[in-house]
Amino acid sequence: MRIPADSEIPDGAVAVPAVVTALARGDAITPVWRNELGGLTFRLDDTRGGGRGARYVKWVAAGTPEIDLAAEAERLAWAARWVRVPSVLEHGADGAGAWLVTEAVPGVPAVDRRWAADPVVAATAIGRGLRLLHDSLPVAECPFDWGVPRRLPRADERIADGEGPADWAPEHQRLTLAEARARLDAPPPIDRLVVCHGDPCVPNTLLHDDGTVAAHVDLGSLGVADRWADLAVGAWSAEQDYGPGCDSWVYEGYGIEPDQERIAYYRLLWDLA
Structure with a gap:
C-alpha cells in the first residue's frame, strides 16, 4: 500500500497557524499529525477550567484541493445520526487556509x-x-x-x-x-x-x-x-x-x-x- 513517508506524528517543532492559536483561546496546543500534503492536526486541551473540553483542529493551507474540510464537516454531520464520529464544532476558511474543529472522542x-x-x-x-x-x-x-x-x-x-x-x-x-x-x-x-x-x-x-x-x-x-x-x-x-x-x-x-x-x-x- 502506498502511504507517503512524510505522513507522520510530528516529533519536532511545528509552526502553529494563527487561526489555530485563535481557536485555542489560551488552551494547550499539541501537534498530533502531519499528512503528506502538509495538512496539520492539533489537539487543544482546556488546562484552565474553561469548560471547553478537548478538541481537535485540522488545518490545511489554501490551495490544497485534495483536502476539502468543508466537505468533511458535511459528511461528519450526516454520519453522526447513525454512528459514532467526532461532532463538528466549527469550520471555516480564510486567505491562509481552512480549518475544522471537532470534539475529542474516546479511544x-x-x-x-x-x-x-x-x-x-x-x-x-x-x-x-x-x-x-x-x-x-x-x-x-x-x-x-x-x-x-x-x-x-x-x-x-x-x-x-x-x-x-x-x-x-x-x-x-x-x-x-x-x-x-x-x-x-x-x-x-x-x-x-x-x-x-x-x-x-x-x-x-x-x-x-x-x-x-x-x-x-x-x-x-x-x-x-x-x-x-x-x-x-x-x-x-x-x-x-x-x-x-x-x-x-x-x-x-x-x-x-x-x-x-x-x-x-x-x-x-x-x-x-
Whole structure:
C-alpha cells in the first residue's frame, strides 16, 4: 500500500497557524499529525477550567484541493445520526487556509503502539468497525458518492501530472501505465453498495482499551460505493501497519471471505486515484 513517508506524528517543532492559536483561546496546543500534503492536526486541551473540553483542529493551507474540510464537516454531520464520529464544532476558511474543529472522542487510533503490539485484536476490530459502519449508514439517504466513475477523473489527473509505475505500490509497478488504466475501466460487478468510509486506513479507526470500536475519524471521502472499496484498502493498511497476514483478520472481523478480484481492483484504484 502506498502511504507517503512524510505522513507522520510530528516529533519536532511545528509552526502553529494563527487561526489555530485563535481557536485555542489560551488552551494547550499539541501537534498530533502531519499528512503528506502538509495538512496539520492539533489537539487543544482546556488546562484552565474553561469548560471547553478537548478538541481537535485540522488545518490545511489554501490551495490544497485534495483536502476539502468543508466537505468533511458535511459528511461528519450526516454520519453522526447513525454512528459514532467526532461532532463538528466549527469550520471555516480564510486567505491562509481552512480549518475544522471537532470534539475529542474516546479511544486511540488503531495505529497506536499499544495496538501494534496486539495486531490480531486490532485488525479484527477494524473489520468489525467497517461492518458496523456499512450496516448502520443508510445508502438510500446518503447524498455522497464514492463510486468508481466519480474517482476515475482523479486517476486521470495524476497521470496527466506525470505519475506512473514508479509512484505506485510495488505490486502494481509491473503494470504499464496503459495496462493499469485499462484495468480501471473494467471494474468488477458491484457486490454490495454501502456507505463507505472512504479512507479506511488503520489510523482512522479508534479503539477502546478492550479492543472494541470507539469511533471512526477522517471521513472526508465518505460516500456510496461497493463495500470492497473500503475492505480492500482497510485490509491492505492492516498488512502494512501490523505485518504480513494481518489482512486476513480484517476480513475475519467483517465476516467475509476475501474476494481476490475485487481486492485487486480496488487497491489499484486507490493507488492511482
